[in-house]
Amino acid sequence: MHNINGGIHPGRNADTPRPATKRPELTMLSRTADSLYWVSRYVERAEYLARILDATTRLTNLPHAYGGAGTEWQSAVSTAGCEEAFAKAYGEANERNVCDFLTFNPDNHSSIRNCLALARSNARAVRTALTSEMWDALNGAWLELQRFEKKRMDREEFARFLEWVKNVSLVFDGSAYRTMLRDDGYWFSRLGVYVERADNTARILDVKYHVLLPANEQVGGSLDYFQWTTVLREVSALTAYHWVYREAVKPLLIADLLILNRRMPRSLASCYENISRFLDALGDAYGRQGPAQRQARKTLANLNNTRIDDIFQHGLHEFISDFITENNRLGGTIIEQYLQ
């Protein structure tokens, strides 16, 4: 059996780099780069959706005395950034509707199902630019997803499904990290991860900023603890928080962790450190810097030179809104500069 499984892979593979004569200069089709970028973005987004659903389920399962305003499911839809589409498709934001909308609904452009489908079809279009490990991860996920889709899921099964989605992202990310040649293809794929991740973290902050405001700390008291930990869970940072700050959960520190702390892999600062790094790699390899590099550096400098107190003083909400706009603009600039 081994002779088959170890078979030839029709792809540019980490094990079989193309002879230098075939790619004398580092350059690739814009469409290929575009697909690599979007494959990563969609996989990252699928994982993010799974985390939102997971954290929201936890929050709503608390006894009422600990819970919030009962608007957790609406808040999940907002965090996922698809309020308008949801309102059109459903009326009430309850567990069933929201879970359905964010997981398998084919009409929701950004449901987990569609994210994985789009990731796979982008990957399929540029298969030779992926390693076989990356392709296997996506193709396998797509086949498995169809099995999940057919099942009637109880809560337990649903939890398993969300775990599985996170796992798909881990496997895909790991395959990319371990098997891709470190050239422009890899850098575009990484850019997709971090632009999407920055957007996701910022969205959570955008929707939940009010529970992090100092005023709330006094008013809500310990009741807000669960709101705060939900924010941390959504970016899988609850444990990290304790390691970093070694004190009780406080909104100011949550914001610090998610925005400015470069040790935290989902923080905006960490995302921009990576974005800037990979854009610089592209600029060096291509021998030309452009607006994307300049924009990313500016945002990174801004994050590095700001203290969390300043942010709160000038308005957390404004800061986050501006960031989301800037991050979107950078996405557009990357597309314009390289991908079309």
Added chain:
Amino acid sequence: MVAFDEMTGSGSDIRPAYAELDRWLKEAPPETLALRRSQAELFFRRIGITFAVYGDEESTERLIPFDIIPRVLTKPEWTKLEAGLRQRVTALNMFLADVYGPKECLKAGIIPPDLVYGNACYQLEMVDFQVPHGIYCHIAGIDVVRVDADTFYVLEDNARTPSGVSYMMENREVMLRLFPELFATHRVAPVDNYPDQLLATLRSVAPRSAPSDPSICLLTPGQFNSAFYEHSFLADKLGVELVEGSDLLVKDDVVYMRTTQGPKRVDVIYRRIDDDFIDPLVFRGDSVLGVPGLIGAYKAGNVTLANAVGTGVADDKAVYSYMPEIVKFFTGEEPILKNVPTWRCREPEANAYVLDNLEKLVVKEVNGSGGYGMLVGPHANKAQIESFRKKLKASPEGFIAQPTLALSTCPTFVASGVAPRHVDLRPYVLSGANGISCVPGGLTRVALKEGSLVVNSSQGGGTKDTWVLDA
């Protein structure tokens, strides 16, 4: 009608080329063979060879069945066949240069002018245009069938964008992995140099203005095309970019690829998009697959298209029936490969005969392909025959008819064990400024249904590895 069997000939004695294979088949335990078959299937699934079948919504990606028993040709058989293929493809290219140029064959009455002028594949854009290096059909797939020990017929010339060569190569790869012992006892001519030959062919036909290391790409209609796997396979083996129409842009009659470093010039395009869709400014305006301005760049001599535009006029089924005369006219030689006798329904006497003998004949649509629009008389029911009778009466010029050939059979694994199934063969012939080349063998297609003569993969056909024994 008893068909010639590749293994036993017309009697029951094993032909020498199959002797070793026969012994092996008899000795190998059935479980081993069954295991190897499932391993082969697993292999194909893994590497992702799939084939999209039009009109089959259930699964847009399906596997073409692979049969592990190879089809064997001896060196002398192949040598003769190859000479015939080279002659045929030479004639096809000369014919194309002539109908788009001086039209000597029309003047000499070799073929009725309206068959050329009235043919939708005769591209007016190509008239009096000098294609780079005078070559039109760079990649041809000539379908041949065998009827006895000495006779091969050409069933069809594929001069547009013949597919299947990836199966030829993958079939060999699988066989090498699964049956190393068979290759130890047979000296099988290799096929894995096909991409090198193809690349050399494409490089040789670059425009004269192109640099000595021309930039080549493979143009695909995209991932939803049935042959997309093959396109990506070939691009990878050739080491060239796989591009879609939207990846290319034309500026001042020069073609460029859109890359992350800006536009990069393209000199040769191995295109797997049909003429009709290749440039929306000139051909079908609703095509989103093509490249606006490509024909302008082509005619300015700044890019080579392989195959050239307009080669379809040479593989038209109505033109096919004139191929023996065409070969003779252009090469001055007797055709080495025979044509299947063909009734041209456009001729009233021929059509009358065809209408009287529908249940015995194979009727083909002149513009059909892939086994669609075809009547196999002996296997058709009354309703099918009557529906073709109606079509033949309404537009006879749209059809040709041929006798039902006794395509040779080859031992094949089926549910009941090993049994003879009908096969054909598609060798691939490359024509460049560097001459003609043809890897030994080609793709053997097999009709898996008992008695069936339709080998097309879209109609339930499978494939086999094809061995040319080197001495």
Added chain:
Amino acid sequence: MRIRISHSISYAYAEPARHITQILRLTPRDHDGQHVMSWRIEPTVDGRLRAGQDPYGNLIHTFSADGPIATLAIQVSGLIETTDLAGIVRGGIERVPPEVFRRDTLLSAPDEALRNFALETTREARTPLARMHALMDALHEEMTCQEPADRIGIGAAAAFAAREGIAQDLAHVFMACARHLGLPARYVSGYVAESQSLPHASGAHAWAEVHLDDYGWIGFDCANGLCPIDTHVRIASGLDYSDAAPVRGARKGGDGERLSVVVSARQAAGFQANQ
């Protein structure tokens, strides 16, 4: 007749186009029935405009420009001197043998109904020319010609089934029938000067031409029910509309295209012709 033509084709894009390429078939050629006295084509956007010919011998211009382009207009104007030759087209350039024009195309393929109609309406006629006249008269009678505003062609079979269409459709219907009767037929795009005797057309127009052994190419205008006279200015011809379309274009970007066309073709007063 002297005919002054002005034709303006304007595009506006909601999102500016990054690149535009167009092939313009907007320039007439001389033949015995028409002489081009002056002719200009001017795009309102800077770009490359190259003159050339297509396989039929039509004069074409290839226009290409880089964006951002928010609006683009192609302005055409000229003066033509015409003579009534009862529809016969002679003394022009013919690059393609008539046999080519027996092919069916996407837009001009007949269906069963059209094939029957072609045979029935021409059964009585004795010569090919008489058959074509009978066909034209019957179609003129049978079909309603619509104003082109905001309408696009729907192809011969669909138009015939609806018994109405724009001039382009009527030309395709006629061609489908003529080809079914074994005669080479082609599509012609052009202009028709305003005239009281032609109720159904002015400005941009389309008709068909049939090749008859004894006469060569002859025009048949089903919309007006006559063979082209000195009101007709011939621009381009081909197997169907797509070969003779005034503009064929492709663009990158430029979503939300809005098109507006203004055409005028009028008999020129004497003093204008001398300017």
